[in-house]
Amino acid sequence: MTVSAPKRSLNIDNINPHIKVAKYAVRGELATRSEKYRAQLAKGEGKDLPFDTVISANIGNPQQLDQKPITFFRQVASLLENPLLLENEGALEKSFGYKKDVIERAKWLLESVKSVGAYSQSNGAPGIRQSVAEYIERRDGYPSSPDNIYLSAGASSGVNALLHIICSSPETGLLIPIPQYPLYTASLAVLNAKCVPYYLDESKAWGTDITAIKDALANARSEGTDVRAIVIINPGNPTGASLSTEDMASVLEFAANEGLVVMADEVYQTNVFEGEFTSFKKVLRDLQKSDANKDGKFDALELASLHSISKGMVGECGHRGGYFELVGFDEEVVAELYKFISIQLCPPVIGQCMVEMMVHPPKEGDPSYPLYKQEYDNIFANLQKRANALYDAFREMEGVECQSPQGAMYLFPKINLPSGAVSAAKAAGKTPDEFYSSKLLDATGVCVVPGNGFGQKEGTMHFRTTFLAPGTDWVGRIMKFHKSFMDEYRDAKTNGVNGHA
C-alpha cells in the first residue's frame, strides 16, 4: 500500500526565506551529530565508536564540562528560589555554611524583585540596574545611569533587540568583523539586512585593521548599502584577541567620522590573559574629554556595550542573564527599543539577580570573600593553563598556526591542509575545514566548529575550539587524529601543504 504524503500548509519552499539563509554553525550539523554520539554512549550503544566520551569544544558552556558554579552566587540563588529558607538562618549557617553576606544579599535582592517568579520591568528590576551602573562607574571611572542599562536574557537577546531597531530595510548594513561569532550574521540574515564584513588581521594577532574597515565601508556604500553600525567583539570570539586601546580609539574615531553606531560585544571582559581589559565606554569618555574632541564629533557617538553572565568566571550560561548599556542614543529611539523588548515581557528574573551578583560580588572583608576569591582565581588559572596547553599542542602540529591565547574562551588555529585533503573535501561536498572537523569528530568525539562557520579569508582554513575541557586526554586525541589525517592526505608529489599562498 502506498500512502501519498499529506499536503501541508508549510513547506521548505514557502516559509520565511530569511531564516533559511541564516547560518549558525555553533549548533549546526556537527553539534547535532555529537549529541547523537553522546546519547549512544550514555545508552551503552556506542561500542563501535572509536572513543568513549564526547568533548563539546564547539560552544563556550563551562558548566557542561568541568567548571563548578561560584558558591556565593548559588547560595544566594537558592534563597531567592525558596525564601522560606530565610526563616531559619541559624540552620543555614550551621548546617550549610551560609554566611551573613549571603543572607543579606538574598534579602536585598528579594526586596528589589519581590519574587523571582514575578515579571520585572521590561528593562529589568531598577535596583539591579542601579547595581550594574555602579559597577560600570567603578570599572571605567565615569558615571553611568541605571536608566541606560537594559537587562537581557544573555547578551544574545540584547544583540537581537539592538539589531531589530537598527535594521530598517534590506539596504541596511552593519560592519561585522570576520571571523565573528555567528549570532551577528545569523541575526542579520533573519532581519534581511546586510553583513558588511571587515577582516581582522591574523598576522597581527587578529587585531583590527582600520584600513580594511574603511575599505569595507567604502565598498559597501558604493554598492548602495546604508551602513549604520560597526560591531566589535573584544576580547574576540572566535579569535581570542584582546584589542589595544589605540585600536579601540581608532575604531571610535572612524565611527564618529562616519556617523556609525558602535556595538561593543564585551562579554569576555574578564577573560583576559594578556594586559588588562578596557571598555569602549571608557575609551569613548576619554576621547570626549581629549583634544581629539575639539569639534565635538565624539559627543553624539552612539555606543551600545553588552555583557553577560555566561562567560567570565561566572559561566552561568543556562541562567540567560546579561545587560547592555546605551550611550548617546536618541530618546525616541530608546522608547521604541523599550516597546520592542516589552513584547517579550522581561528577562528571566533569577538571571537578573545573577547579573547583580556578577557585577557586585563579595569584596575584601566580606565573610564570603575568601571562598569567592579562591574559586574565582582557581577558575581563571585553570582556563589559562588549559589555553596554554592547547596552544602548545597546536604549535607542535604539522601545518597548524595559532595565535597565543590573549582572552575569551577559544583558540582559532589556522590549519594548512594538504591538497589531497582539499580534493577529498570537495569530493565529499564539504569545505576543507568542514571535512577536517567532521573527520575529527568521528575519530575522536571532539566537537569543534569549522572556521567557515565564523567566516575567514578566502583560501584559509581554521577551526574554533574552546579550552574549557579538563585534562589532556582530549588534546592528545586531537594530536593523534591530526597526524593520521595529515599522513593520509599528504600529497607526496607536491611535498607541501596548501594554504600558505
Next chain:
Amino acid sequence: MTVSAPKRSLNIDNINPHIKVAKYAVRGELATRSEKYRAQLAKGEGKDLPFDTVISANIGNPQQLDQKPITFFRQVASLLENPLLLENEGALEKSFGYKKDVIERAKWLLESVKSVGAYSQSNGAPGIRQSVAEYIERRDGYPSSPDNIYLSAGASSGVNALLHIICSSPETGLLIPIPQYPLYTASLAVLNAKCVPYYLDESKAWGTDITAIKDALANARSEGTDVRAIVIINPGNPTGASLSTEDMASVLEFAANEGLVVMADEVYQTNVFEGEFTSFKKVLRDLQKSDANKDGKFDALELASLHSISKGMVGECGHRGGYFELVGFDEEVVAELYKFISIQLCPPVIGQCMVEMMVHPPKEGDPSYPLYKQEYDNIFANLQKRANALYDAFREMEGVECQSPQGAMYLFPKINLPSGAVSAAKAAGKTPDEFYSSKLLDATGVCVVPGNGFGQKEGTMHFRTTFLAPGTDWVGRIMKFHKSFMDEYRDAKTNGVNGHA
C-alpha cells in the same frame, strides 16, 4: 548659551519602521505612569496622590500581587540552584521540612540538565521534554513524542519563533481573534506581516463565530493576502472565554479545509472555572479517528499548541518557562525552526525545570502531595472568588456589561460611556476607553488596559482587568470612580448612555 542637539546616527525617522507601528498596550503608557506613581509612593513623595497604593491590574503577574509560589516547586528549585545543599539531606528535612520527593526530584532534574548554569539543547533538556510528552499523553489520552516538544522562554518566545517561520513576506496573513492578547499583533507588525482579524462574539460569551472567521478569510484572500494560519486563544485573553469542543472542532475543520496552520495558545488551560479544559490536540486526534476524516483531510493538519509556567496556579512569570508541541509539521520546516531557536541558544534552564514540575507535580501518595494540593486548591479558589466579586461589582455599575468569568485571569467588561465622555475623550486626543482608563488610574491607582489595546468592534468600549489583586478595597475604588465619572459626563439632554446602538 545654546547648544545644538548632536547629530545622531539613529533617529525616529530612520529606525526599523515595523517596530514603530507595533503596539503593546499591556506595558504601554498607562503601565509606565503607574510605575511612576508606585515609585513616588515608595519614596514618600506621593502625598498629593488620591490613593496610597498602585494596583497593577494591567498584567497577569500573580506573584507581584498576592500569590505565593507553590512550595514544592521552590524547594526543588533551591536545590537545583545550590546542589551542595543535597550533601546534608538530614538538615534539609529537619530544619526546613524538605520531603523525600523534593530531594529525589532535584536529583533527577540535576541528572537531566547536569547544571542549571549550563546551556541545554536548543529545544530544551531531553528528559524534561519527555516529561512534557507524558503529561500531554495523560491529559489527552493520545501519544506525544519528546521530539515534538520545544521548551521556550515563556509562551511568548514560542509564539515569536513560530511566527518567524510562518511569515515569509508582507503578504503573509494570520487570522487573529479580536479582542486578542497583543503579543500577536505586535509580533506580526514587527515581522511586517498582516493581521487578519476575526471578531469573537461578545453576545455568545466571546465564543468563536465560524461565519465571521470564514468571512474574514475570504475578504483577506480577495485582497491578495496569503493567509497561512489561525490563532486561537483558549481560554481567552482578554475575554476569559472557554471554548466548547464543538467550536474547537469547527475551527479545526475550517483550518483543514482551508489549508491553515492552527496555533492554539493554551496557556490558561488550568484557569477554567466553568466546565473542563479540552486541548486542541485532543479534539484533532478525535477528529482524525472519526468519520469526519473519511477523506483524510485532518491527517495533514498542522497544529502548534503552547503552554506556560506563567499562568495557572503556578504563576512563575519571572522564570520565563513554557513549551510548544508541534503536530503534523514538515521535517524540513522543523529543521529551520530548530536553527532559528538555536541562534538564541536555549531557554532558561531553571525555567525548563519549572516546566517539568508544572507538568509533573506531586501526586497522591507522595510526601509533598498534601501541601501541594492545599496550595493549588487555595490559589484556584481565591482566583475564582476574586473573579466573582469583581464580576458582581461590574454588574452593579451603570452602563457596564460583563460576561461571567469562565477562565483565564481577566474580565473584559464592556463600558457604555455617556456621549459627554466620548466628546471629552476626543478633545483630549484619546479613544473613550483610553480616556476612561487614564482617569481611572489617576483617580484610584488602579491600572487596567483600555479595550483598544486588544482590539474591539468599532464603536464599542472595554477594558481588561486581572482579578489577581487581593481584597475588595480596589474594587470599591473602581466603583466609586465609575460613579463619579458617569455623574460628571452623563448627558442630561439625551438622558442615556452611548454604545448600546
